[in-house]
Amino acid sequence: MPVxxxxxxxGRTPEQKRALVKAVTEAMVEHAGARPxxxxxxxxxxxxxxxxxxxxxxxxxxxxxxxPGGGGDAxxxxxxxxx
Numbered sequence: 001m002p003v004x005x006x007x008x009x010x011g012r013t014p015e016q017k018r019a020l021v022k023a024v025t026e027a028m029v030e031h032a033g034a035r036p037x038x039x040x041x042x043x044x045x046x047x048x049x050x051x052x053x054x055x056x057x058x059x060x061x062x063x064x065x066x067x068p069g070g071g072g073d074a075x076x077x078x079x080x081x082x083x
Contacts, residue, residue: 009051
């Protein structure tokens with residue numbers, strides 16, 4: 001039972017989440033040989049005040065530097081237990 005956990009800032013629409021989950025599922029089927037009916041995708045939405053990078057909360061970062069993770073509109077993190 002593969003599990004993919006995605007941690008990101010809140011703010012995506014249900015349609016965006018649906019598309020993301022579909023794309024992740026397709027990628028896991030193609031590249032990891034996962035069976036779609038056994039694959040779990042979990043979306044964790046973490047508020048900026050609960051996400052820190054380099055000792056600074058997301059709410060303390062200025063808009064010029066963007067969210068933690070560098071670029072895009074949501075942070076990217078290694079897989080849990082990864083490193």
